[in-house]
Amino acid sequence: MTVSPPMQLGNSGGLITLLDRRGLKVDGVSYTGAQAGHEGWTITFR
Numbered sequence: 001m002t003v004s005p006p007m008q009l010g011n012s013g014g015l016i017t018l019l020d021r022r023g024l025k026v027d028g029v030s031y032t033g034a035q036a037g038h039e040g041w042t043i044t045f046r
Contacts, residue, residue: 011036016045 009016013033018026029045036043 009036 009031011033013031013036015028015030017028020026031043031045
């Protein structure tokens with residue numbers, strides 16, 4: 001699936017998974033509801 005702007009994440013936390021062209025997981029991160037609860041803030045994943 002290709003993501004197009006504007007992109008919006010859920011407010012209760014979740015997972016973001018990056019897949020390659022074969023559908024294999026390349027990377028992934030999770031975020032919490034507390035992180036998502038700050039509307040307009042940027043979440044930095046490391």
